[in-house]
Amino acid sequence: MAGRSGGGGGKGAAGKMVSLQEFVSSMGPLIDLEKAAEISAESETSAKSLERRGCIIANLKCTDAQTGLMGKTLLEFQPNKGDVLPSHKFGTHDVVSLKPNKADAGSASLGQGVVYRLKDSSITVAFDDIPEDGLNSPLRLEKLANEVTYRRMKDALIQLSKAVQTGPCANLVPVLFGERAPMRSKDAMKFSPFNKNLDDSQKDAISKALGSRDVFLLHGPPGTGKTTTIIEIILQEVKRGSKILACAASNIAVDNIVERLARYRTKLVRLGHPARLLPQVLDSALDAQVLRADNSSLAGDIRKEMKVLNSKLLKAKDRNTKRDIRKELKTLAKEERKRQQLAVTDVLKNADVVLTTLTGASSKKLDGITFDLVVIDEAAQALEVACWIALLKGPRCILAGDHLQLPPTIQSVEAEKKGMGKTLFERLTEAYGEEITSMLTVQYRMHEHIMNWSSKELYNNKIKAHSSVAGHMVYDLEDVTRSSSTEPTIILIDTTGCDMEEVKDEEESTMNEGEAAVSIAHAKLLVESGVHASDIGIITPYSAQVTYLKMMRNKDAKLKDLEISTVDGFQGREKEAIIISMVRSNSKKEVGFLSDHRRMNVAVTRARRQCCLVCDVETVSNDKFLKRLVEYFEENGEYLSASEYQSS
């Protein structure tokens, strides 16, 4: 029989851990700071300075209008000049305001909407109503502070301080704030896997997760099948009869789980606005399921009845008749609302797994519904306060993530300094470590030479490459020929002494034209050897370099599908070949935020079969961590001088 055992490190860690009171009292003001940082961007008087900061995309034209889901209008905007959007800070699901291009910063908007789709050359926004005028003139989009998110985080803090003793999370709070040690089953939990391909580290993690009584951390380094493991944990928990709330910070990560769980015919429901969901998960959406529910068809019958009564009311002349009809309409309206609510509650109560974003977990529709387990994917990229919105709903939690990749972005420098960016995942890793954590150790993405650097630098040499990828080469891809550009797995292209100094663009972001040319030249060589441009990615830490690279790419039709993005924008993704343009090249040997281990870890580990580093070795070697990186590339790969690309 499974017994209980307290963790050894819990007590020691408890002293170091932030207390609930400290957390609640410090986080409230930090949320305000962060909100103010976003709003100050809005209240700046000069639209130009907002544009420089990427909070405005100016000089756009409306190129398409379509009716989207739930009657939303989807407007597509493209730049008036050139065919690439300037560098910006917009992301899907951001709330934006549409204005005439020349309007003052504080002027009225033509409409407010939500970013629906983002491409290099266009941005599509979902509006509730189509703006009546002004769409034929030059336009601009302004990013707005997401008030709702901040309010929900603050509400979660208030609830957290109240719910400690009695709420569904009463069992969890003392552990997450170091007042009680975590508990787990003494014996390994046996299970018969739904997925027959799981590796030993995944099985071990699942067994430990099933045995945890309060908190468990699934540490998933790049490409190790974190989501695959989460899916199995959810399936096993459902089999045990648990009701699960599964969340992630982003809609796309939630949809990824929905899609993969749906294959197992799990009783699941995706909570969230249909306009924000991937088309392939719409069938799982709450709205779609509510429409199919019995109470919903009753509500529909009531609406039909109301329609008949409404037309009777229009024709009625006699006051008493009118009064009677109105009274009846009122009763029916009440009944219709009740039926609708019942339909929603029925669907949510019947589901084994409810999936939503962290902020979506505060939906009123979930009021009164408690869960046996809360699962949070991408937990190392979510603010701790955001995690609490979901954690309030249950007594146990499983957090999956990798704190050695990039954390959530914090706008306010002060809030960041005061600890807002520290994630719950990281905090618990520091406090309880292996006692509550399992790290996945087999990776299914990278050639082992690409992986080894990351494994040694960040994961204590614990990661192994699965045999299916350990030796895979670019030239193993279909239709790709062996050539000097497709043979190496890792390449270092050194720009030292090649006159490729960094410069600042008008917006003070750093860029390096020489490096951009070399990166594009290498991508072209790969394409000439038969690699699909869509299998190649260029990653760079600087947004000005992204914009410049995109301009260069657009001059060559063969490179149309080559993806170019910042490191942050590439997290969670992969490409067969990755080219990293590090940009920094200066006589002072300053490397700026390149030295963040997590950023380089993400950049390098996006590559499956080839990773090519373009940099000024002399400049970047000034930083010890980066020095080891270039040395690794030099020793284990091909070293080239950028001059070899200049002449090509």
Ligand SMILES: Nc1ncnc2c1ncn2[C@@H]1O[C@H](COP(=O)(O)OP(=O)(O)OP(=O)(O)O)[C@@H](O)[C@H]1O
């Ligand atoms: N046990 C396994 N056997 C074979 N392939 C696997 C196994 N586990 C995961 N994979 C494959 O590895 C890839 C990554 O898996 P998954 O999407 O679950 O990883 P992830 O950890 O969520 O990704 P990321 O590293 O980007 O966070 C997928 O193609 C998946 O099919």
